[in-house]
Amino acid sequence: MTMKEKYGDWALITGTSSGIGEEFARRLAKEKINLILVARRKERLEKLSAELSKAYSIETVVAPVDLSQDDFLTELKGKVGNREIGILINNAGFGSNGEFINADADHETKMVKVNCVAPTVLTHHFVPKMVERKRGAVIFLGSIVAFQPTPFMATYSATKVFNAYLGESLWYELRKYNIDVLSLNPGGTETEFHRIANSATGPVPRTAEQVVATALNALGKKPSVVDGFYNKALSVSSKFSTRKLTVIISGWITSALYSKKIAKS
């Protein structure tokens, strides 16, 4: 069975103007699935929309929406109309690093809105129709930092464990309605993320193509997946240590990576 036969004609993907979201759009377009492309940078969405609709003879809708705005759903509903969304990919997100006390409070709050509030609102809005149709798929973007508290990326790692737990819990709740839910946990991946977060991919960077292939291979088979062997090893390492030691080691690693931004204590 193809993805289109299994889940339906339309997918809504957030964060499709770059990185992992753009790659999800490319992969689903190859499956002949029509796309609602969501992000703020309209020109990039229009370019991708034109390219994919021409290459794969699919329908696309460009939805330049800022997911940090309180009323984003009203704006998005206007773009979606009565199209039946069979796949929802809650991908949009960003991070920051440095000491929490020096972070800009508005920036951190916006991060919680984009990374956590938006996936909650979107999932709550689109899943009831999937339940009625008895088919659908939802993907949440967790991260390798969802496996341990991550000092100096404190808010970001908290937003990612939120997605990881929401996804895994909904995997259980929604499976009786034939809806596949996946919490996707990438490690350092070469996208625009690290320029924006002022962070680094780490020693074994992955590509968006690899991350999306991992996700689509795991969807419908398990509640969560970690992309890449190195990241899988990292994700289990915290199981062999106390919580206190895990946080301390995590803090050492991030302070070594981002030492310029962290005051010596």
Ligand SMILES: NC(=O)c1ccc[n+]([C@@H]2O[C@H](COP(=O)([O-])OP(=O)(O)OC[C@H]3O[C@@H](n4cnc5c(N)ncnc54)[C@H](OP(=O)(O)O)[C@@H]3O)[C@@H](O)[C@H]2O)c1
């Ligand atoms: N790259 C990594 O190493 C890595 C690792 C683990 C998890 N992740 C997760 O993977 C997801 C995708 O990140 P990426 O690596 O592909 O980064 P990216 O290339 O920076 O893409 C982020 C996407 O999110 C969109 N976005 C950001 N703020 C938004 C807002 N207010 N409203 C609407 N869209 C917004 C951006 O579009 P606009 O700027 O055009 O709005 C962009 O399309 C994120 O959830 C991230 O946490 C990434």
